Amino acid sequence: MKEYKSEQIRNVAVLGHAGDGKTTLIEGLLYSVGLIDRMGKTEEGTTAMDFDPEEQNRGISISTSLAPIEWKGAKVNFLDIPGYFDMAGEMAGALRVVDAAVIVCSATSGLAVGAEKAYKACEQNGVSRVFLISKMDRENANFTKLLSEIQDKFGTNIVPLQLPIMRDGAFVGYVDVLQKKGYEFQGKTVKEAAISEDLALELEELHETMMEAAASVDEALMEKYFEEGALSDAELISGIKAGIRSGELVPVLCGAGTIAGSIAPILNLAVDMLPAPSGTFACVNAKTGAAVQRSVSDSDKFSAFVFKTMADNFVGKISYIKVISGVLTDAVSPYNATSERTEKLNKVFTMLGKKQIELPALHAGDIGVVTKLASTNTSDTLSDPSEPVRYNPIIFPEPVIAFAISADKQGEEDKVFSGLARLAEEDPSFKVYKHPETKETLISGQGEMHLDVIASRLKSKFGVKAKLSDPRLPYRETIRKKVEAQGRHKKQSGGHGQFGDCWIRFEPVLDSGIEFEFVDAVVGGVVPKNFIPAIEKGLRESITKGVLAGYPVVGIRCTVYDGSYHAVDSSEQAFKTAARLAFRKGCQLAGPALLEPIMRVDITVPDEYMGDIIGDLNRRRGRILGMNPMSDGQQISAEVPESEMFKYATDLRSMTQARGSFHMEMARYEELPANLAQKIIDAAQKDDDEEE
Secondary structure (H helix, E strand, C coil): CCCCCHHHEEEEEEEEEECHHHHHHHHHHHHHHHCCCCCCCCHHHHHHHHHHHHHHHHCCCCCCCCEEEEECEEEEEEEEECCHHHHHHHHHCCCCCEEEEEEEEEECCCCCHHHHHHHHHHHHHHHHHEEEEEEECCCCHHHHHHHHHHHHCCCEEEECCEEEECCCEEEEEEECCCCCCCEEEECCCEEECCCCHHHHHHHHHHHHHHHHHHCCCCCCHHHHHHHCCCCCCCHHHHHHHHHHHHHHEEEEEEECCHHHHHHHHHHHHHHHHHHCCCCCCEEEEEECCCCEEEECCCCCCCEEEEEECCCEEECCCEEEEEEEEECCCCCCCCEEECCCCCCCCCCEEEECEEEEEEEEEECCCCEEEECCCCCCCCEEEECCCCCEEECCCCCCCCCCEEEEEEEEECCCHHHHHHHHHHHHHCCCCEEECCCCCCCCCEEEEEHHHHHHHHHHHHHHHHCEEEECCCCCCCCCEEEEEEEEEEEEEEECCCCCCCCEECCCEEEEEECCCCCCEEEEEEEEEEHHHHHHHHHHHHHHHHHHCCCCCCCEEEEEEEEEEEEECCCCCECHHHHHHHHHHHHHHEEEHHCCCEEEEEEEEEEECCCHHHHHHHHHHHHHHCEEECCCCCCCCEEEEEEEEEEHHHCCHHHHHHHCCCEEEEEEEEEEEECCCCHHHHHHHHHHHHHHHHHH
16 A cells, blocks of 8 residues: 555544444445455454454444545545444544544434434534435335434535435435436446436435535635526535535435445545545643644654554554654654653554555554554554654543453452453553452443453453452441440450450441541540550441441441550550440440442433433432433433442433433432341341351
């Protein structure tokens, strides 16, 4: 593959709902230009883009893959983005480096929520958009119905550039609205064909609509259109191109990934009308912190952004990069401002699925890969060591679900944790951490399937089997009434004995911000001052494990007010033991209670799902705090016990057809209802019995 300058490059993401034909579209493009000999199938795991064993086993795309296609003197870097919402982090990374996106919608299933989310994400990232109505070769394909749905959802700036030609229910060709010509499929190519009368009438209306749309994006074109009532072909194309690049116009194409001739227009559109990398990008000087810029130009200082990382058992770490400025060759030793290390390059590549294609250089605006960078991860910036810069990192979606993970076989814990660390380099949208209280290792991500994929990859890539389970909740214990208890420790075993005696008052603290308070109220020296710290230490050690189910005790005030000692046998250890005895006795008498964590949850949903969401929250023992109107629906604020929210991400997705989202954070602890508390206590007792 030869070198391409920025004006010859197009970086295009392929987005849409899972199963709507994104990978099949790219497979068809690769076949149509001769990069593959035969068409693979996603369900069989034989496509060029789905090369990961997990993708092949599941028949779905899991991670972003790259397909560079040379066409008409240009290179189009297609990024195949998974459509499953559990893989949302892949879209976040890709949209940082592309200038345009093809949003694929299935003609058989209508406008799906995945396409809606992709459109919104493109808007937020300033990415030009194109709709492809796919699967036109399938039974019950309905171009007109889906086009209407898209226009109803996104507005009148949605303009079709093609109309399908259907014959006896079969998709046999298309009409080019700009050229006013019909084409029928002939193998990998097309031949010009006559346009039927009904399509000719529709074509005239669409061509007029297209002319109005093109004129609307430019004042000079608008004036000419009003004066003369028409635009020249060159002016029409110029207006459409400007509208696409500004986002004011969104063209619609039709096609089928299995019909090579139907998708070649996507390549023509990409080269002729989609934007090339250009402009300036804000960054900071890594040495001074000053705001600077880098322009998409070969003559500017080198800088590149890492938007994806893969761990390959044979190649090692593979870093997907976009060169923002300058030129990258294997003679460059880029500096990583994040890790503050200079990296050594071996070669510069691009990727066709899993196939590496060596390149002499990557110019400004181009996408490619480098391998075996020791200190470089996703979101890092590589730059000229003489003027190192740093770009803003990718903002990945926050995890919404967590599971405890452990080795299936005893002794393989280290292999699990090292594998998870490697996978976290690949996918920053999932987190690995150890819970400070339960001591469980937790992984959190975008959904149940996301975490199941992580566990499966541990086995396929690192040869270690892990099991997932619901995480333990960090319950708390407290007391509900004031009591007094004596702790007396006396032991004689030859020589000096042990003696410690203290009376302690235990009472609940109403201030929720205080977990433990110790008060020394001893008078008259009945307990010497030098033993008071030992009593406090014994109590502090005791509150880590309560009397009901072994959870930490909070909201308790302990006042030592009386006791006795022995001049010879008393010691710090004896009084620490006495304090522990008093604690257990006192807590058992003071009305111990279990507390559960309560979460503050903010849920954003379209209006039509409000009733279902509120009813579901009530079933989860939630309390509705309020509702606020949002641009895309309503935000419901509620407080819900954490125990009821383990798999809420999955349930919310199901209830709202994946249109709902939520954010959750810890609010406080509240007393657990007695019937539920008893189950926790019984389970803790059972665990203790099994350990014994």
